[in-house]
Amino acid sequence: MRILVVEDEKRLAAQLVDMLKMAGYAVDTVADGEEGWFLGDTEPYDAVILDLGLPQMDGITILRKWRAAGRGTPVLVLTARGSWHDKVTGLDAGADDYLAKPFQPEELLARLRALVRRSAGQASPEIACGGVVLDTNAAKVTVNGQAVALTSHEFRVLAYLMHHKGRVVPRSELTEHVYAQDFDRDSNTIEVFIGRLRRKLGIDIIRTVRGLGYKVDEPE
Amino acid sequence: MRQSASLRLRLILGAAAWIAVALLAGGIVLMELFQNHVERQLRTEVANHLEQLLAGLEAAPDGSVDVIRPLSDPRFHKPYSGLYWQVDAPDQAGLLRSRSLWDFVLSLPADELNFTEWHWHPVVGPSGQSLLAMERSVDLPAAGRLRVSAAIDVADMEAVTTSFGRILALSFAALGCGLLAAAAAPVVLALRPLRRMRRALAHIRSGSASRLEGDFPLEIQPLIDDLNALLAHDAAMIERARVQAGNLAHGLKTPLAILANEASALERRGSGDEAEVIRQEVARMQAQVDYQLAQARAAAARQLPGARCKLVACVDGVRRALVRLHAERNLIIEMTIPEDAYFRGQREDCEEIFGNLLDNACKWAGSRVAVTGRVKGEQLSVTIDDDGPGLSADQRVAVFERGRRLDEAVPGSGLGLSIVRDLVEIYRGEIHLIESPLGGLRVELLLPAARSGAAGVLDHKA
Numbered sequence: 009m010r011i012l013v014v015e016d017e018k019r020l021a022a023q024l025v026d027m028l029k030m031a032g033y034a035v036d037t038v039a040d041g042e043e044g045w046f047l048g049d050t051e052p053y054d055a056v057i058l059d060l061g062l063p064q065m066d067g068i069t070i071l072r073k074w075r076a077a078g079r080g081t082p083v084l085v086l087t088a089r090g091s092w093h094d095k096v097t098g099l100d101a102g103a104d105d106y107l108a109k110p111f112q113p114e115e116l117l118a119r120l121r122a123l124v125r126r127s128a129g130q131a132s133p134e135i136a137c138g139g140v141v142l143d144t145n146a147a148k149v150t151v152n153g154q155a156v157a158l159t160s161h162e163f164r165v166l167a168y169l170m171h172h173k174g175r176v177v178p179r180s181e182l183t184e185h186v187y188a189q190d191f192d193r194d195s196n197t198i199e200v201f202i203g204r205l206r207r208k209l210g211i212d213i214i215r216t217v218r219g220l221g222y223k224v225d226e227p228e
Numbered sequence: 229m230r231q232s233a234s235l236r237l238r239l240i241l242g243a244a245a246w247i248a249v250a251l252l253a254g255g256i257v258l259m260e261l262f263q264n265h266v267e268r269q270l271r272t273e274v275a276n277h278l279e280q281l282l283a284g285l286e287a288a289p290d291g292s293v294d295v296i297r298p299l300s301d302p303r304f305h306k307p308y309s310g311l312y313w314q315v316d317a318p319d320q321a322g323l324l325r326s327r328s329l330w331d332f333v334l335s336l337p338a339d340e341l342n343f344t345e346w347h348w349h350p351v352v353g354p355s356g357q358s359l360l361a362m363e364r365s366v367d368l369p370a371a372g373r374l375r376v377s378a379a380i381d382v383a384d385m386e387a388v389t390t391s392f393g394r395i396l397a398l399s400f401a402a403l404g405c406g407l408l409a410a411a412a413a414p415v416v417l418a419l420r421p422l423r424r425m426r427r428a429l430a431h432i433r434s435g436s437a438s439r440l441e442g443d444f445p446l447e448i449q450p451l452i453d454d455l456n457a458l459l460a461h462d463a464a465m466i467e468r469a470r471v472q473a474g475n476l477a478h479g480l481k482t483p484l485a486i487l488a489n490e491a492s493a494l495e496r497r498g499s500g501d502e503a504e505v506i507r508q509e510v511a512r513m514q515a516q517v518d519y520q521l522a523q524a525r526a527a528a529a530r531q532l533p534g535a536r537c538k539l540v541a542c543v544d545g546v547r548r549a550l551v552r553l554h555a556e557r558n559l560i561i562e563m564t565i566p567e568d569a570y571f572r573g574q575r576e577d578c579e580e581i582f583g584n585l586l587d588n589a590c591k592w593a594g595s596r597v598a599v600t601g602r603v604k605g606e607q608l609s610v611t612i613d614d615d616g617p618g619l620s621a622d623q624r625v626a627v628f629e630r631g632r633r634l635d636e637a638v639p640g641s642g643l644g645l646s647i648v649r650d651l652v653e654i655y656r657g658e659i660h661l662i663e664s665p666l667g668g669l670r671v672e673l674l675l676p677a678a679r680s681g682a683a684g685v686l687d688h689k690a
Contacts, residue, residue, distance in 0.1 A: 019486050020486050023490070023493070088482055093580065093583075095549050096548070099552050100545065105552065105553065106552075106553065110484040110487070110510060122555075
């Protein structure tokens with residue numbers, strides 16, 4: 009899953025990136041509003057963490073522009089403006105969640121997970137498919153109860169496919185949601201990850217749909 | 229009202245004084261003139277009678293005098309009629325008298341007259357009345373110097389004068405009242421715009437208007453415009469203060485957030501104790517910042533009369549926010565608030581009060597939160613119910629203590645409820661916690677209501 013962090017305070021941004029990477033996300037960060045708006049408008053993210061007090065373009069303006077343009081990416085507003093008036097304004101502008109600074113890191117991660125899950129249509133924190141259970145809260149994968157060790161990239165690929173369980177995900181989409189922007193992408197590596205996943209899981213839940221992409225579904 | 233009344237009173241009393249003085253002086257002058265005129269008339273009459281008498285007076289060669297032609301006025305023949313004549317010889321007063329004198333003799337004072345002079349004397353009449361006598365000296369051959377006089381009762385003259393005086397007094401009194409009314413009317417009319425202005429100001433204080441509305445005369449309109457500009461300026465200043473408070477928040481909270489994150493990182497690296505210290509102190513600083521901001525916001529609210537917001541719009545905004553914030557829970561938030569309920573205060577404060585209370589209700593609720601409001605005279609009565617576990621009587625008291633969290637498991641700053649309590653206090657409202665018929669907690673709120681009237685510059689653009 010790929011997250012965009014729009015935050016102008018560098019140290020905080022760095023802390024957020026660390027936090028999110030440790031939780032298994034691919035993260036892009038940007039420090040000014042206009043760039044943030046542009047990235048959110050053009051790149052596919054699973055969620056955006058948006059500060060409001062940004063240079064070049066205010067967070068509320070960014071949010072309104074995204075929504076007006078039809079971008080439905082879940083946005084969690086993370087801001088010092090914590091009054092209820094600000095919350096109502098932010099949520100009315102199109103935010104999906106609103107967290108005031110300072111915040112508990114655990115709370116931020118939990119809310120982010122819930123956002124990502126909800127937007128993918130997954131109501132429960134646990135996504136199961138044919139014996140494979142993805143616990144989004146703990147960021148762990150089990151197969152028939154047994155824990156499976158995955159690299160961060162493998163985890164991301166599996167998590168994305170399982171969030172979109174039952175849907176064919178084109179390889180390009182998978183690539184976009186698994187790598188951060190500045191990562192050197194090689195189109196073959198997705199196949200490598202899929203191969204490794206199949207081996208580690210042991211259960212055939214990842215299907216290749218020729219010419220279209222990959223899909224996670226119940227084993228036949 | 230006192231100042232305005234004394235100004236009016238002063239103007240009216242001043243006019244009354246001037247009118248009284250003028251009418252008094254005029255009345256005196258008129259009385260004088262009238263009296264003189266009446267007296268002159270009387271004297272002319274007496275003079276005529278005397279002329280007639282003199283013309284009819286003749287002396288016989290033996291020295292006796294007689295009136296050969298009687299005087300025409302019948303009053304001379306009627307006893308004690310009030311009109312008399314008398315001829316005095318040098319050695320005998322009352323030698324000849326009119327029949328009206330009967331047996332009374334007028335006693336003229338000693339006087340030296342030249343032949344052509346007329347003299348006037350007040351004399352006493354037969355029945356003790358005051359008379360005005362006119363005399364003349366004539367020298368008749370053989371008779372000597374005679375004093376010839378005619379006298380008339382002044383009582384009539386006095387009666388006429390008195391009657392005139394009374395009529396004059398009455399009519400001048402009426403005139404005076406009329407003049408006073410005419411003087412008072414413009415004063416009252418001129419001051420009426422001031423009273424209208426006071427009423428317009430009262431509307432602003434009560435919250436049903438946020439600028440002075442109405443037509444005012446040319447002289448007052450600049451004042452009205454200035455006042456409205458001042459009110460708008462105040463509103464702008466409050467706004468600026470809020471923005472500054474918001475900047476302060478941004479300035480402090482981000483560093484606090486960074487510190488909180490470092491605390492987490494420290495904890496992960498194994499320095500749990502240090503991490504806990506940092507986390508606690510960060511929480512204290514955060515609470516202070518929140519508290520100061522809430523105070524500044526509330527203090528600003530008190531300065532601004534005439535601010536108001538539509539309650540249903542405000543609570544609905546909060547409700548929409550909560551639906552998203554608690555999206556996982558699938559809560560039902562019911563709202564029953566009349567359209568004409570207006571909160572007399574800033575929208576931000578209204579949202580802060582209901583945001584905290586409804587957020588709390590949502591956190592604890594099983595599945596349902598209900599908000600009902602109604603207008604009770606000068607107040608809004610709002611009730612918030614949830615179907616959660618509720619609070620015991622002791623807990624209900626404890627919950628308002630600053631920073632006190634009843635259940636660590638439910639995330640959120642315990643400061644929220646004390647912010648609500650402080651805001652409610654500043655708005656001179658009331659808040660009570662009791663058991664809810666839904667099973668959980670009921671919050672009863674009493675807040676100042678604004679009258680639903682014409683919108684003004686201070687209304688939140690809903």
